[in-house]
Amino acid sequence: MSKKRILYVEDDETLAFLTADNLEQHFHVIHVNNGKKAFELFCEEHFDLCVLDIMLPDMDGFEIAQEIRKKDVEIPIIFLSAKTMKEDRIKGLRLGADDYLVKPYSIEELILKIEIFLNRSQKSGVDKSQKTYTIGSFTFEPENYQLKNDKESITLTERESALLHLFVENTNTVLKRETILIQLWGSDDYFLGRSLDVFISRLRKIFKEETNVRIENIPRVGFKLVVE
Template identity: 40%
Template sequence: MANPIKILLAEDEAALGQIIKESLETRDFEVLLCNDGEKALKAYQSEKPELLVLDVMMPKKDGFTLAKEIRNVDDTIPIIFLTAKSQTQDVVEGFTIGGNDYLKKPFSMEELIVRIHNLINRTQLQKTADVLNIGDYTFDFPKQKLNYKNEDATQLTHREAHLLFHLIKNQNSVLDRSLILNKLWGTDDFFSARSMDVFITKLRKKLNKDERIKILNVRGFGYKLTI
């Protein structure tokens, strides 16, 4: 029997944290529950979880700060933010610093579980995918690295890597905006759409050394990578 997937849950609301922990354990996850950011960082360092669920507003160290510190040493671990914040800039910040998904409180446990499974499936895909070529770039999807000719590799975030993977796989065809938002963000709402625009802009900059490569905005439909 396979070992259960280990999840680190950082949530300072005791009752909510316990509910989430027990719900995930009924689905055969192993859950490490911490009630502040400092304890969560220590648990991450000692227990090596496979996925993080981080509340944004926590004592001692908030979820965004915690995620930034973890991303400095780990570019691949999936991160889901739990947040009461609903401002666009807060959501975009969460994705920009390396979050893979977010849920606004209150949320249903079923939705959290679906999003966890989606991230796990994406991570498994990443581990088995091939190295891809696009123009003068080599894209190592499993390692989330983008190489231009003989220069040092550029490290991509988890979400940047998956977005680029789908753009390359659909090269010269329109990548449906709603479909990819639901696949990578879990929703196609306004906040996620704004976040996706930010990531597209970042990928354009990282691919701009080869002038043949374009990521086109097909208004009303999505994006198309051409070369």
């Protein structure tokens, strides 16, 4: 089986060499040290996952992710950054990233994250439901990440779609946080929990005008999609 192709964007020469050397044992890594060149390469070639530094020449990681999401809502994106502010992490997730690792990071953790997201992408490609769901005034098509009503058509990221799909399959039922995290990320830890909160907020914003649809927070337990 051919190795999965990873687009790795990092301008720190030493860190890039060490990281790419370790990743090459598991994946086919294409390293680029410039943001603009990285996006041009993404447009020209096929990749299975992107690992992006944030502080880059010409085009930063946030800008790359934003442009990538315009072309591909499915490909997993992992940010690597020395930026530790909560606001930066939230910004990255709102742009559609799947995870955000703070430097100095563990190579073992990075490899594990990549494997989790690649496995999830493979499964979603095989097991996507062909059903459509009605959520208030919206029609939800999980197979193509679409929410539509008479006023708008919204393209979700793969993670948003997977989360909403999990909710609608369990409408009016409490889902524990750990259950959601394991279903979507394959792991239950603090930072993934913060990522989940970001995605919940984004879905709530979409449904804010729907009087009969809400995502309830169940304190110390989890969440419940209520459709009346």
